[in-house]
Amino acid sequence: MSRLLRVSDMKVHFPVGKKGFLGRPANYLKAVDGVSFDIERGETLGLVGESGSGKTTLGRAILRAIEPTSGEIVYEQDGNSIDIMGLSRSGLRDIWRNMQMIFQDPYASLNPRMTVRDIISEPLLANKLAKGKDLSKQVVEMAELCGLNAGHLSRFPHAFSGGQRQRIAIARALILHPEFIVCDEAVSALDVSIQAQILNLLKDLQAKLSLTYLFIAHDLAAVAYACDRVVVMYLGQIVEIASTEKLYYSPRHPYTEALMSAIPEANPEQVMQPVFLTGERPSPTNPPDGCRFHTRCQYATDVCRTLMPVLGEISDGHMVSCHHADKLTLKGALQHGSGAKSA
Amino acid sequence: MKKGVLLEVQDLHITLDFDGDDIPVVQGIDFELSAGKVLALVGESGCGKSITSQSLLRLLPREVRISSGEINFRPTEDQSPIDIVPLNKDGIEIRSIRGNQMSMIFQEPMSSFSPIHKIGDQIGEVIQLHLKVTRAEARTRVIDLLDKVGIPDPKQAVEQYPHSFSGGMRQRAMIAKSLACNPSVLIADEPTTALDVTIQAQILEIMRKLKDELGMAMIFITHDLGVVAQIADEVAIMYMGRIVEKGPVTEIFNNPQHPYTVSLLSAIPRLGDLSDRRQLTSIRGSVPSLFERPTGCAFHPRCDSFMPGRCDTDIPSSLQISPIHEVHCFLHEDAKKEISS
Numbered sequence: 196m197s198r199l200l201r202v203s204d205m206k207v208h209f210p211v212g213k214k215g216f217l218g219r220p221a222n223y224l225k226a227v228d229g230v231s232f233d234i235e236r237g238e239t240l241g242l243v244g245e246s247g248s249g250k251t252t253l254g255r256a257i258l259r260a261i262e263p264t265s266g267e268i269v270y271e272q273d274g275n276s277i278d279i280m281g282l283s284r285s286g287l288r289d290i291w292r293n294m295q296m297i298f299q300d301p302y303a304s305l306n307p308r309m310t311v312r313d314i315i316s317e318p319l320l321a322n323k324l325a326k327g328k329d330l331s332k333q334v335v336e337m338a339e340l341c342g343l344n345a346g347h348l349s350r351f352p353h354a355f356s357g358g359q360r361q362r363i364a365i366a367r368a369l370i371l372h373p374e375f376i377v378c379d380e381a382v383s384a385l386d387v388s389i390q391a392q393i394l395n396l397l398k399d400l401q402a403k404l405s406l407t408y409l410f411i412a413h414d415l416a417a418v419a420y421a422c423d424r425v426v427v428m429y430l431g432q433i434v435e436i437a438s439t440e441k442l443y444y445s446p447r448h449p450y451t452e453a454l455m456s457a458i459p460e461a462n463p464e465q466v467m468q469p470v471f472l473t474g475e476r477p478s479p480t481n482p483p484d485g486c487r488f489h490t491r492c493q494y495a496t497d498v499c500r501t502l503m504p505v506l507g508e509i510s511d512g513h514m515v516s517c518h519h520a521d522k523l524t525l526k527g528a529l530q531h532g533s534g535a536k537s538a
Numbered sequence: 539m540k541k542g543v544l545l546e547v548q549d550l551h552i553t554l555d556f557d558g559d560d561i562p563v564v565q566g567i568d569f570e571l572s573a574g575k576v577l578a579l580v581g582e583s584g585c586g587k588s589i590t591s592q593s594l595l596r597l598l599p600r601e602v603r604i605s606s607g608e609i610n611f612r613p614t615e616d617q618s619p620i621d622i623v624p625l626n627k628d629g630i631e632i633r634s635i636r637g638n639q640m641s642m643i644f645q646e647p648m649s650s651f652s653p654i655h656k657i658g659d660q661i662g663e664v665i666q667l668h669l670k671v672t673r674a675e676a677r678t679r680v681i682d683l684l685d686k687v688g689i690p691d692p693k694q695a696v697e698q699y700p701h702s703f704s705g706g707m708r709q710r711a712m713i714a715k716s717l718a719c720n721p722s723v724l725i726a727d728e729p730t731t732a733l734d735v736t737i738q739a740q741i742l743e744i745m746r747k748l749k750d751e752l753g754m755a756m757i758f759i760t761h762d763l764g765v766v767a768q769i770a771d772e773v774a775i776m777y778m779g780r781i782v783e784k785g786p787v788t789e790i791f792n793n794p795q796h797p798y799t800v801s802l803l804s805a806i807p808r809l810g811d812l813s814d815r816r817q818l819t820s821i822r823g824s825v826p827s828l829f830e831r832p833t834g835c836a837f838h839p840r841c842d843s844f845m846p847g848r849c850d851t852d853i854p855s856s857l858q859i860s861p862i863h864e865v866h867c868f869l870h871e872d873a874k875k876e877i878s879s
Contacts, residue, residue: 245734245735245736246705246734356824356825357824358824359824386582386583386761386824386825387582387761387763387802387805387806388582388801388802388805388820388821388824389582389820389824390805391805391806391807391818391819391820391821392820392821392822394807394818395817395818395820398817413734413735415735416764416806416807416808416809417807419807419809420807420808420818421807443809453736454735454736456739457735457736457738457739458735458764458809459738459739459742459762459764459765459767459768460764460767460768460808460809461763461764461766461767461791461803461806461808462767462791462808463767463768463770463787463788463791464788464792465767466768467739467768469736469739469740469743471736471739471740471743472736474690475704475707476704528809529809530809
């Protein structure tokens with residue numbers, strides 16, 4: 196696999212509070228604070244963390260839909276490395292053909308006054324890439340690929356259920372044949388049976404169109420199913436990156452342990468034994484010194500309170516940001532027992 | 539009522555008044571809840587699980603009403619049951635039950651608290667309304683309650699306003715409020731859906747303790763089968779206003795009999811399948827709207843075992859496939875007939 200995207204030391208800080216001397220903001224909300232990782236071509240990379248951990252901001256900042264404060268984003272296209280941070284507005288528009296986004300709420304992300312045909316064809320028209328018969332053919336093809344039929348195209352979004360709306364949003368995102376899709380909680384608002392349809396659809400499309408996904412979600416079971424590798428964020432920083440299997444069953448960061456052990460497994464014979472976090476999540480405007488997690492970490496020592504750990508590789512492809520990673524034995528998610536009979 | 543049962547719902551029908559037409563929302567459901575047990579009502583959006591829970595406390599919106607059925611409730615086994623259905627929904631009888639002997643936790647804790655009153659006063663109000671206590675006694679009890687649900691520094695917390703609480707803290711305060719008068723039945727409508735997984739685990743732990751230590755009976759409404767597996771004793775699976783399958787949690791998860799239950803269980807991503815990464819079995823189509831209710835068994839258009847001329851014309855009745863396991867499906871009815879003939 197080759198690299199598709201590299202993010203280095205990205206920061207997204209939002210000014211908060213009253214402006215003080217010389218019009219400087221009183222403080223900054225550090226939504227993303229020094230994040231570096233790679234996305235490989237063709238993979239699905241999960242991005243998890245509690246609400247407020249900065250995962251949505253990071254997803255948008257990669258596309259520069261939110262302007263990062265600093266950092267580097269390098270996109271590999273046909274052997275050329277493109278520096279996304281250095282692009283002008285028109286350069287960005289070109290690169291956005293390759294990078295698209297699917298949002299959480301399919302009720303809010305579609306214009307209620309446009310027909311499905313108009314919604315799906317808009318990106319093609321806006322980029323002047325097709326018209327007339329060719330446009331219509333492309334739209335029908337993409338709609339069918341996403342599980343809609345030609346009869347749906349002349350209807351308006353209100354006539355569709357949540358699952359079908361999400362199919363429309365996916366067709367719109369894919370009509371320009373992008374390589375990279377940011378799925379921001381794309382299945383979170385859907386019912387169980389529909390969520391399975393959309394997860395399956397995303398998987399099929401990935402295989403057919405060789406897509407790369409950044410899959411942002413808080414549902415850890417869905418992430419486990421959908422992703423090859425997973426990034427865990429806490430208070431704007433990455434605490435761990437590993438293959439899904441390693442991250443879920445042998446986490447190396449205490450925060451990942453708390454997340455994984457809290458997954459309610461759909462098996463009444465396996466009672467979860469969560470590792471509880473003490474205290475409340477600190478505010479991202481005023482993060483703690485040292486390791487950001489130390490205020491809630493049961494393994495924290497003096498060094499954690501003063502020195503910020505760096506994300507380092509602990510075994511092949513497994514990165515963790517913890518001073519004690521090599522000494523701790525942590526609990527992962529429940530392994531599937533023999534008691535469960537799958538239906 | 540049977541021994542141990544505190545709440546018994548019989549043939550409950552709920553309708554929605556839509557421009558003078560009565561649209562059925564809940565169509566004849568039955569269940570029982572015993573002291574110290576958790577019953578999970580499970581289903582996708584639109585199955586009627588929230589409406590059912592609201593009807594128990596007569597909290598239905600104006601245009602929705604109970605058209606027939608019985609809701610028999612007794613706070614303890616020694617008392618004689620009262621039927622909640624004929625009560626005036628604003629009357630003194632239901633008000634003395636609501637928040638007192640039976641109380642409710644909602645999904646969105648932010649909208650369940652007034653933003654302009656202190657947390658302590660809002661919980662204290664419930665206590666003073668139902669119990670003969672002084673303000674100071676109520677306050678002491680509030681501090682105890684907040685402590686019980688794991689709010690740090692409860693003495694200070696009573697003086698705070700809801701906005702200064704995080705989502706998880708608010709949900710805990712909400713639980714404290716619902717526990718204020720030691721209810722015998724607690725109804726929790728998606729209490730953990732809006733919360734992060736780590737907070738969810740804490741809330742589930744608190745609720746499990748309440749059940750074990752106070753012997754409280756709970757109705758837990760959720761669509762999350764993981765949460766169901768972890769907290770419920772009994773499970774009722776609902777689809778379009780009917781219970782399609784009901785039984786103890788292990789029975790439902792290990793031996794599901796209704797095609798809908800079977801598909802739901804295979805549609806959820808499970809961690810154990812990490813290595814094989816099979817396709818999830820999805821259910822085709824989606825839940826029809828209330829106005830387009832299919833004839834016969836409402837699940838038939840999405841069912842793989844659909845039998846034309848049977849499932850689309852008749853409504854399957856309740857079938858006891860074992861003393862503890864009930865299913866509403868013709869597949870099993872026919873199987874049973876064959877055996878008996």
